[in-house]
Structures are given as C-alpha cells and as structure tokens.
Amino acid sequence: MKERGLLIVFSGPSGVGKGTVRAKIFNSPDINLKYSVSMTTRAQRPGEVDGKDYYFRSRDYFEETVREGQMLEYAEYVGNYYGTPLREVNRMLDEGYDVMLEIEVQGALQVKEKVPDGVFIFLTPPDLSELRHRLTGRGTDSKAVIDERMIKAREEIHMMAAYDYVVENDVVDLAAERVKKIIQAEHFSVDRLIGKYEAMLEEYKVEKEVTKL
Amino acid sequence: MKERGLLIVFSGPSGVGKGTVRAKIFNSPDINLKYSVSMTTRAQRPGEVDGKDYYFRSRDYFEETVREGQMLEYAEYVGNYYGTPLREVNRMLDEGYDVMLEIEVQGALQVKEKVPDGVFIFLTPPDLSELRHRLTGRGTDSKAVIDERMIKAREEIHMMAAYDYVVENDVVDLAAERVKKIIQAEHFSVDRLIGKYEAMLEEYKVEKEVTKL
Numbered sequence: 001m002k003e004r005g006l007l008i009v010f011s012g013p014s015g016v017g018k019g020t021v022r023a024k025i026f027n028s029p030d031i032n033l034k035y036s037v038s039m040t041t042r043a044q045r046p047g048e049v050d051g052k053d054y055y056f057r058s059r060d061y062f063e064e065t066v067r068e069g070q071m072l073e074y075a076e077y078v079g080n081y082y083g084t085p086l087r088e089v090n091r092m093l094d095e096g097y098d099v100m101l102e103i104e105v106q107g108a109l110q111v112k113e114k115v116p117d118g119v120f121i122f123l124t125p126p127d128l129s130e131l132r133h134r135l136t137g138r139g140t141d142s143k144a145v146i147d148e149r150m151i152k153a154r155e156e157i158h159m160m161a162a163y164d165y166v167v168e169n170d171v172v173d174l175a176a177e178r179v180k181k182i183i184q185a186e187h188f189s190v191d192r193l194i195g196k197y198e199a200m201l202e203e204y205k206v207e208k209e210v211t212k213l
Numbered sequence: 214m215k216e217r218g219l220l221i222v223f224s225g226p227s228g229v230g231k232g233t234v235r236a237k238i239f240n241s242p243d244i245n246l247k248y249s250v251s252m253t254t255r256a257q258r259p260g261e262v263d264g265k266d267y268y269f270r271s272r273d274y275f276e277e278t279v280r281e282g283q284m285l286e287y288a289e290y291v292g293n294y295y296g297t298p299l300r301e302v303n304r305m306l307d308e309g310y311d312v313m314l315e316i317e318v319q320g321a322l323q324v325k326e327k328v329p330d331g332v333f334i335f336l337t338p339p340d341l342s343e344l345r346h347r348l349t350g351r352g353t354d355s356k357a358v359i360d361e362r363m364i365k366a367r368e369e370i371h372m373m374a375a376y377d378y379v380v381e382n383d384v385v386d387l388a389a390e391r392v393k394k395i396i397q398a399e400h401f402s403v404d405r406l407i408g409k410y411e412a413m414l415e416e417y418k419v420e421k422e423v424t425k426l
Contacts, residue, residue, distance in 0.1 A: 150414065157410045165398070167401055181398045184394045185394045185397070185399070186398070188391055190379050193379045200344045201344075
C-alpha cells in the first residue's frame with residue numbers, strides 16, 4: 001500500500017496573491033504535488049477548460065454534491081458556488097500524492113474541522129510584518145490610515161491563529177520556496193511517521209503468530 | 214530587540230551518525246546556526262581545543278554548574294560528565310541565532326522538559342525504514358536476527374515519540390538537507406510567529422494611549 005499524501009491547505013486573505021504563489025510552486029521541477037480543481041456554478045469564461053481551471057456544473061448538481069457530503073468545503077460568492085469535491089482529493093491522497101487546495105479563509109476553516117491533520121498555510125501580505133516599522137515609524141501616515149490598517153491587521157492575525165504556518169508574500173519566488181520547504185519538512189513530522197513505524201512492528205507481530213501455528 | 218532564535222535539539226541513538234550529519238550541516242553556506250559547545254570532565258585529547266571541541270573542566274566545576282541550575286542537560290558516561298551549559302545557549306538565542314545541540318537521547322528528554330518549544334529532531338538509522346522489506350522479505354535473515362532487530366526497533370520508535378521530527382540517515386548529504394529544511398520551515402510556524410504579530414498590535418495600543426494624554 002502506498003503512503004497517503006498530505007493535504008496542503010493554502011489560504012489567506014483575498015488579494016494576497018495566493019494564485020501567483022501557487023502557480024510558481026507548481027512550475028517547480030522538484031515537487032510531487034497535485035492541485036485540487038474546484039467546482040463552481042459560475043459561467044465558463046473564454047479560454048477556461050472544464051476539469052482544469054474548474055469543474056463547471058449546474059446549481060442543482062452542486063447542491064446535490066453538498067447534500068451527499070461530497071464537498072470538502074464550499075462557499076457562495078456573488079451568487080455563485082465554489083467548492084472542493086472530496087472524492088478526487090481522497091483519490092489523489094490515496095495514490096500517495098500531496099494535494100494542494102488554494103482556498104479562501106472561510107473554506108480553510110471548514111477543512112480544518114474535517115481534516116485537522118492537514119497542513120494549513122496562511123499567506124500573509126508583507127504589510128503585516130512591516131507594521132512595526134510603520135508604527136514605531138516616521139510619521140508619514142495619518143492616524144486614520146494607521147488605525148484602518150490596524151483593524152485589518154487585527155482581523156488577519158485572528159485568522160492566522162487557526163493555521164500551522166504563516167508565510168509572508170514579500171517576493172513571489174521566496175514565498176513559493178518557503179511553502180515548498182514547509183511541505184517537505186512536514187513529511188518528517190513524528191506525528192505522521194510514527195504510525196507507519198508502529199504499523200511495521202504490528203505487521204511483524206502478526207506474522208510471528210502466524211508462523212507459530 | 215532581536216527575535217529570539219530556535220533551540221534545535223539534534224539527537225538519536227548512539228552510533229547513528231549525528232556528528233557526521235551535524236558537520237555537514239555546519240559546512241553549508243546558507244545557514245544561520247550556532248553550535249552549542251558541551252562541557253566535559255574527560256581529559257583533553259591531543260588536537261582538541263578547549264572552547265571549540267568541548268569546555269574541559271574539573272568535576273568540581275561541573276558539579277557546581279549543575280547545582281547552580283546552569284546546565285540545560287547533562288549525563289555521565291564511563292565515569293565522565295558531559296553537559297550543555299545554559300548561559301551560552303541563552304546568549305546565542307537572545308542574539309537571534311538558532312542554536313543546535315547534538316546530544317544523546319537521555320539529554321534530549323531533559324531538554325524537552327525545560328524547553329518544550331525547542332525543535333526536537335530524531336536521527337534514525339535507515340534500518341528502521343527498511344524494516345518492511347526485511348519483514349515481508351526474502352527470508353535471508355534468521356529468526357533470531359530479526360527478533361533482535363525488532364527489539365531494537367521497538368526501543369527506537371518509543372524514543373522518537375517524544376520528538377517533533379524523524380530524519381532518516383540513509384545518505385549523509387540528504388539527511389543534512391532534511392534537517393536544514395526542518396529548521397527553515399519551523400521559522401514559519403504560526404505558534405512562533407503569532408506572538409510577534411500580537412506584540413506589534415499591543416505596542417500600537419500602548420502608543421495610542423500615550424498619544425491621547
């Protein structure tokens with residue numbers, strides 16, 4: 001049996017650049033990662049390929065999939081559904097691939113409830129890490145601008161608390177490298193490996209008993 | 214104030230090759246890591262440098278250090294003490310360096326109690342991951358040999374459960390790369406970063422109140 005892959009949930013506030021960083025990761029030669037194609041009810045745009053960009057489906061079909069419990073997460077934006085079909089993710093994981101979802105924060109929190117041992121990576125705007133400079137700063141921003149940014153920052157920090165890792169998107173190439181390192185390092189996690197080693201010992205026990213008969 | 218570095222505890226069964234992998238890591242051009250020099254009461258050998266290979270000290274001095282609570286971990290082997298002086302580790306961490314200890318399993322467990330947020334990496338012999346092959350195997354080993362290995366494997370798996378990561382030492386270069394990736398990825402851990410972000414927000418609150426006066 002193949003070792004099951006890792007579910008990588010790549011998420012963060014909208015506009016942070018998830019798609020760009022994800023594309024950079026998937027263009028790397030040295031990854032063993034599959035992308036989970038989302039399902040949507042929005043209209044297919046020129047140039048988009050069904051099954052590659054999205055699975056384009058009717059509202060009825062989408063809602064039926066949700067009712068059957070076959071949607072890992074979903075949400076409605078501007079009158080259209082977007083979601084992650086469960087079956088395909090499971091198939092790829094079972095085949096031993098790591099699978100990456102690129103989803104919004106609300107979706108990530110749904111996945112977290114269902115798959116707590118997923119790897120949850122929060123992509124953060126560089127703003128947040130520049131807070132210190134701005135605050136202890138040079139007085140170039142008005143109080144109103146700073147206050148507004150602080151409210152935003154507070155929300156974002158609150159969101160990231162549910163994740164395992166925070167990656168700053170200062171430079172796309174660097175952000176992509178960080179995500180790749182996180183995925184590689186997660187494969188060495190004791191929590192993930194110890195079960196495998198224990199299973200090997202169990203297997204031996206069983207064999208020994210069989211031999212004794 | 215500088216961000217505090219990570220305490221990396223690099224450990225594993227004796228004879229697994231910790232020293233070789235550690236040397237490979239420290240020869241890399243791209244690391245920001247300091248090595249914690251151990252203190253010992255054993256005699257200095259020709260070629261060894263005090264303060265580089267070890268701090269060579271008397272038994273009285275060593276025991277006094279332990280009594281003062283200034284030893285992060287220590288153990289006695291073959292009539293000599295070996296230990297990690299706390300003060301220097303703290304100084305390097307405060308300066309923002311990651312600090313690596315290369316120690317035996319018993320020492321690692323002592324450190325785990327005092328510094329639970331250290332990064333605990335267990336170097337494992339390739340044997341352990343080859344168990345499956347050997348067990349489901351080709352009948353080349355006698356039952357006695359396999360049984361003996363199983364007992365050893367069971368002990369090692371038991372030890373690794375207290376660690377965060379398991380790295381297989383199949384090829385020294387690969388093992389060193391894995392350890393480096395783990396250290397890099399740990400810097401993106403939410404648990405480590407969220408406090409920093411929260412501190413920035415707190416700092417702003419304080420400043421705002423001061424401004425209001």
